[in-house]
Amino acid sequence: MIEGDIANEGQSIKLLLEHIIVGAEFDSSGHRSSCHPETRLNISRNIQAWMHNLAREYKILWLSGPAGVGKSAILQTIAEAEAASPTSILGATFFFSRPNERNDPQCVFITIAYQLSMKYPAYRKYIVELLTFNPAMVKKSMQEQFKAFIVQPFAIKELLARSHDTALILLDGLDECEGDDAQREIILLISKFALQYPTSPLIWLIASRPESHIQDTFSLDAVRLSYGRMEVDVDSDEGRHDVEKYLRDNFADIRKQHRRSIPSSLQQWPSESDFTAIATRSSGLFIFPSTLIRFIGDEDYADPISRLKIVLDVIKSTTLSPGGKNPFATLDALYTRILSEIPPDVSQTTLSLLEFGVGGGRAYGALRRLHSVIEIPEPEDAFEDHLYAFHASFYDYLSSPSRSGTFYIWTPEIVRRLVHRSIDILLESHSVEMSDVDATRINLS
Numbered sequence: 001m002i003e004g005d006i007a008n009e010g011q012s013i014k015l016l017l018e019h020i021i022v023g024a025e026f027d028s029s030g031h032r033s034s035c036h037p038e039t040r041l042n043i044s045r046n047i048q049a050w051m052h053n054l055a056r057e058y059k060i061l062w063l064s065g066p067a068g069v070g071k072s073a074i075l076q077t078i079a080e081a082e083a084a085s086p087t088s089i090l091g092a093t094f095f096f097s098r099p100n101e102r103n104d105p106q107c108v109f110i111t112i113a114y115q116l117s118m119k120y121p122a123y124r125k126y127i128v129e130l131l132t133f134n135p136a137m138v139k140k141s142m143q144e145q146f147k148a149f150i151v152q153p154f155a156i157k158e159l160l161a162r163s164h165d166t167a168l169i170l171l172d173g174l175d176e177c178e179g180d181d182a183q184r185e186i187i188l189l190i191s192k193f194a195l196q197y198p199t200s201p202l203i204w205l206i207a208s209r210p211e212s213h214i215q216d217t218f219s220l221d222a223v224r225l226s227y228g229r230m231e232v233d234v235d236s237d238e239g240r241h242d243v244e245k246y247l248r249d250n251f252a253d254i255r256k257q258h259r260r261s262i263p264s265s266l267q268q269w270p271s272e273s274d275f276t277a278i279a280t281r282s283s284g285l286f287i288f289p290s291t292l293i294r295f296i297g298d299e300d301y302a303d304p305i306s307r308l309k310i311v312l313d314v315i316k317s318t319t320l321s322p323g324g325k326n327p328f329a330t331l332d333a334l335y336t337r338i339l340s341e342i343p344p345d346v347s348q349t350t351l352s353l354l355e356f357g358v359g360g361g362r363a364y365g366a367l368r369r370l371h372s373v374i375e376i377p378e379p380e381d382a383f384e385d386h387l388y389a390f391h392a393s394f395y396d397y398l399s400s401p402s403r404s405g406t407f408y409i410w411t412p413e414i415v416r417r418l419v420h421r422s423i424d425i426l427l428e429s430h431s432v433e434m435s436d437v438d439a440t441r442i443n444l445s
Contacts, residue, residue: 009124012131013117019138020111024102026079026093026170033290034077036249039242040070046230047078051089051203054165058228059194062218063207065232067393068287068331069239071207074232075172078205082168091167091202092116098176099389105142105182112169113149120167122159126152142182146189155197167201174208176392183208184217191226239284247279247289254297258304270308281315281330287391288331294372294390295338310337332404335397339407341369348417353387354398354409 022028035044043063050061065071072095082090092115096103117124130148131137137148153159160167177183190204208214210231217223233239255262255269262269270278282288296307311334318333342350350366354374367376367387375388389395401408429437 008132009128012128012135013114013124015131015135015138016110016114016117016127019107020114021094021102021104021107023100024094024096024111025115026076026095027083033073034080035070035073036242036246039245040074040077040238042238043230043232044074044077047074047205048081050228051078051082051166051168051205056203058226059198059200059202060190060204060206060227062227062229063205063232064210064229066234066285067209067396068285068391069232069234070286071232072172073286075170075205075207079170089164089166089168089203091119091169093170094172096171096173096176097392098178099392099395100386103176103178105177105179105186108171108177108186109142109145109149110138113145116149116167120160120164122163123153126157126159142185143189146193150202151193151197154200154202155193160201161199164201166203168203168205170205172207173392174206175211175214180211180213183211183214187214187217187223188220191223194226195222233284235284240279240282243282243284243286243289244279246286247275247282247293250289250293250297251275254293254304257297258302261302261304269305274308274312277312277315281318283330285331287393288334291331291334291372291390295334298371300368300371313337331393332397335373335394336404336407338370338373339404342366348413354395 047061047063050056063071063074075093075095079090079093082088092112094108094111113127117127127149130152134148137145140148154167171186174183174186177186187206190206193200193202194204218227218229251270278289278292292311296304296311298307301307314333314337315330318330339347339350346366349363350370353363353366364376364379367374370376373390373394375390377387397403398407398409401410429439431438
């Protein structure tokens, strides 16, 4: 009996593991930044207060704000702090990412179930029994998975009722989940659960951009009583203060790391006027200062003074729309300047890599000027690792012809090369004699 139980547990957990999205949890090995020390303190404290208040008015907290204000960093910081606490209530985390292909809605609640089974023995026992008798559950609809993985154990069976007052499930970047309908369904499933089972120990922290379909869903009568909302505002007093601290600390680090490139006779670098220009144009968006800091401090150049001048030239040449309502204008200009430094003879290769990849030494030669916007794996890891954009706004920029211009990644030439390569792969994998398709026949560089 004991050996059978162990075998069933192993098979069930293995089945879950085969269908999770690797890298979605907060402590995965993929790049994910937390808040800079001593920044975003007020909003982090407010979230923590909600999390640990047993008399909370609602079971769902929606953290909203435009791209680049630091929502993911806030949730990463929350998750790290909670996981390190001796009285942690952290149950599971899911960080969506469209560029990094962590966006399949079919795998969301399977991934959450796997994490919960690793933390709560009673839940793990339930999952083992469920998948032993119904292994096809991992192939069911998201609605059926939610019933099986969430409603039944936490509401009907009340597995954690005696041992845990609260278990937090954190979802970051919901707007990057594939499909507007799937995003709406996730909100509807969670809100219905929260209202129908108010004594459940589960609470939900959800972060997303305030896209119209997400706002409309949260505004529905069936949803609006289930949640509270916190907004990360653009160009708020706290945002400007935090960006300035981030910049001052990082400029100080760059000066230390590149002390041979910045003469000691230059007592203040950058000058206060240059610092103010950068801080002002950041508009409270952390994505701009974080990108330019990587750009200025790039070890491949080791010339922060010249790189700073490039950033200042970008700022001076960028005109905001009336009222300063386009906080991405300077970021787009910086992306354009970074991509403009790619030598013409490898530019098409670079854009091909950003969209669908090429192999070998050509790849590293084409990408060497993009370390400030793309995390590039080491050659020994390139077989398994993807190119990771530090922020989704870079791919938003590349996929918008009005923003990226000549760097738009779906040009006819790139599409033609993609189609040709796809045909090559089909021809390589197909055997006329055997009338089958075998991926091992594909020639990989």
